[in-house]
Amino acid sequence: EVQLVESGGGLVQPGGSLRLSCAASGFTFSSYWMTWVRQAPGKGLEWVANINQGGSVKYYVDSVKGRFTISRDDAKNSLYLQMNSLRAEDTAVYYCAKIGYNGWEFDYWGQGTLVTVSS
Amino acid sequence: QSVLTQPPSASGTPGQRVTISCSGSSSNIGSKTVNWYQQLPGTAPKLLIYSNNQRPSGVPERFSGSKSGTSASLAISGLQSEDEADYYCAAWDDSLIGVLFGGGTKLTVL
Numbered sequence: 001e002v003q004l005v006e007s008g009g010g011l012v013q014p015g016g017s018l019r020l021s022c023a024a025s026g027f028t029f030s031s032y033w034m035t036w037v038r039q040a041p042g043k044g045l046e047w048v049a050n051i052n053q054g055g056s057v058k059y060y061v062d063s064v065k066g067r068f069t070i071s072r073d074d075a076k077n078s079l080y081l082q083m084n085s086l087r088a089e090d091t092a093v094y095y096c097a098k099i100g101y102n103g104w105e106f107d108y109w110g111q112g113t114l115v116t117v118s119s
Numbered sequence: 120q121s122v123l124t125q126p127p128s129a130s131g132t133p134g135q136r137v138t139i140s141c142s143g144s145s146s147n148i149g150s151k152t153v154n155w156y157q158q159l160p161g162t163a164p165k166l167l168i169y170s171n172n173q174r175p176s177g178v179p180e181r182f183s184g185s186k187s188g189t190s191a192s193l194a195i196s197g198l199q200s201e202d203e204a205d206y207y208c209a210a211w212d213d214s215l216i217g218v219l220f221g222g223g224t225k226l227t228v229l
Binding site: 035037044045046047050059060061062095100102103104105106107108109110111112 | 151152154156158163164165166169170173175205207209210211215216217218219220221222223
C-alpha cells in the first residue's frame, strides 16, 4: 500500500524558514517524479514544485522560485521542501504526492501538513 | 496568464447526472492531458480521472471524463450524497512550465 506521510509543519514568523519532509513507502520511490501541492485555508489547490527521479530536474511555481527548494533522498525514501523567506501568503496545508507515468497525474497524496506564517 | 476555469459551484439531486467544465488554452488542455481530483470535506485530494478519461482502480464507472479542444469535462451519473465534494481539473502548462489547477468546483447534492 502506497503511503505518504508529511511532517515539519508549524507556526513560523514572516521571513523565517521551515523544512517539510515526506516519508514514502509501498512503492519504489526512486522510480517516480514527486511533487508538493499546497492549499491555503478555504482556497483551492496550488501546485508548488516537482522533482524528477534522481533529483536533477526541478520545476517551481513562480511565486516560490528563489525561496523554496525541493529535494529528495532516495536512500531514505524521503521528499523535502526547504522553505525560506516565508510570507503570510505561504500559509497553507502542504501535500506531497507521487506522480504517475501517464500525464503528470498525482496518483497518491499524503494527508498534508499545515504551515502557518504569522507574527 | 495561464488559467484553468471551472464554475465555482454545481448541484444536483440524487440519481441525476451532473457535469463540471474546465476551460483552458492551447498551452495546457489544448496540448496536454487533463486530470481530475476529488476532495471530500476535510480530506486530502484523490485522483479521480487521469489522461482525460481514464479511471484509476477503485473509482466507480459513474465518473467519466472527456476533452475537446481546449476544454474538458467531468461527468458524474447516478449522483450520490457521498459525491458532495470539491472537484479540481489540472493539466501541465507549457507557458508556466508546471502544473496548473483549476479553481475548483464545489458540488452540492440536494
